[in-house]
Amino acid sequence: MTTQYESLFQRFRRTQLLEGPTPIQRLHRLEHVLGTGVRLFVKRDDLMGLGGGGNKLRKLEFLLGEAIEQGCDTFITTGGLQSNHARLSAASAARAGLACELILTEVVPRTDVAYRRNGNILLDEIFGARIHLLDGMENALYFADERAEVLKKEGRRPYVVGAGGSSPVGCLGYAACATEIAEQELAIDGGFAHIVLANGSSGTHAGLAAGFTAMGMDTARVRSYAVLNTAEKTQKTTRDLASATLSLIDTTKSIAPNTIDVVGNQLGDGYGIPTPAMLSAVRTMARTEGLLLDPVYTGKAFAGLLSEVNSGAHRDGDAILLLMTGGLPGLFAYQPAFEDALRVS
Incomplete structure (x- = not known):
């Protein structure tokens, strides 16, 4: 799949900062603890060597x-x-x-x-x-x-x-990542029903939407959780940015209406402000899979995903991919918040 769509990005100058595709891993232990029948995967965009890694x-x-x-x-x-x-x-x-x-x-x-x-x-x-x-x-x-x-x-x-x-040029990075995911999910029975991520400046969701649209694939299965602005504002920013990014790749296609899915129920009191759900979600991932999520972005997105899975929003057997965008150093900046939460956990 990636080889088929390499020409989409060949005309853009690119400085190599990654060592290759980041892995997709199944969260077997978490699945067992949740016991819902939903298959859970994580794309490890935190596993990049330069600068501590991240999307x-x-x-x-x-x-x-x-x-x-x-x-x-x-x-x-x-x-x-x-x-x-x-x-x-x-x-x-x-x-x-x-x-x-x-x-x-x-x-x-x-x-x-x-x-x-x-x-x-x-x-x-x-x-x-x-x-x-x-x-x-x-x-x-x-x-x-x-x-x-x-x-x-x-x-x-x-x-x-x-x-x-998160300029249109920057968003090309996640348009290219969409082709990477498309190739990797060929090994996943039925592919991914949903791809879940955090949405701050909107560039990651916008890039994925542009990339999947350019490949003629379903854009609506990408779901992001707003962590910077309201869902309404974030959705508009994402849609506009996705359209601008797609215009760099393929002027014959457009972002279909109602395909930018943004959820706003994990924002809490605002950007960078911890929520009980996020603090609990970070602990859950750490204590089941030994993986560390950042408190500003993926921590809140994972809190949203856990809420969905536990409420039965996904069907038995669905494969859900969480995009783990890095940001590990942020955990150390939020030491007081986690220390307070650990006292009552």
């Missing part, structure tokens, strides 16, 4: 490719204080020999030392990124564009991309 590397392959093709020497991007995208941008830029500047905004109401100094932001500094810290009211992308103008006057050649690397 943003797929986007960065195309973003850095474009930056290098344009002769840029500085990669500028935005994100929250504990942004996984920022961490992997810093690591990838270091690998590619580019300078990296991160415009980080304090968007999560946490002031504890673990959140402000541990996790991703610690690694940003280790990877050599220059960090500009803004308060939650400032426009990070506007600041990034202004910073780029300053660098241009100094003779530098900056490349700017917004939060999550």
Whole structure:
């Protein structure tokens, strides 16, 4: 399948950051504990060697490719204080020999030392990124564009991309991943009934939707859980971004109406704010499969999936794929939240 659709991406400059396809693993122990008859699988996009791994590397392959093709020497991007995208941008830029500047905004109401100094932001500094810290009211992308103008006057050649690397070019990473999943699921009896993931800046869901549409496959089976904005806003952003990404791949096709499935019941009080369901879900995955989920993205998506499975929303024998997008360093930034939860577990 992947070979058949390689031509979709050949015209785009790509910087190799992955060592190959990430594995899909079956969660046998979790299935046994749940006892529902639903087959559960996880795609290990956390298993990437560069920078601690994670889904943003797929986007960065195309973003850095474009930056290098344009002769840029500085990669500028935005994100929250504990942004996984920022961490992997810093690591990838270091690998590619580019300078990296991160415009980080304090968007999560946490002031504890673990959140402000541990996790991703610690690694940003280790990877050599220059960090500009803004308060939650400032426009990070506007600041990034202004910073780029300053660098241009100094003779530098900056490349700017917004939060999550979720531009149409960045989304090509998950359009390509859709072809990877399509090939891997040939080994799964009946294929995947649903593919479940978290949705923040919408680039991962949008890329998958564009990729599956380009291959003529079912886009509606991709279900994401909104973790940044409301489901309604996230759905619109995802649909628009998927359409823009698809237009880069194949102008003869379009995203079919009502095929972008976004659920909003795991957002809780907002982005990056722990929920009891997420804390429980992270413990469940750790204690059944020995796998660690991040608290901001996949932890909330897995909480949603557990709720679906336990409520009987899926049929006996259905195969469900959870996209594990990485973000492990975030666990260390949320140490106080997990410590409090463990006291009562």
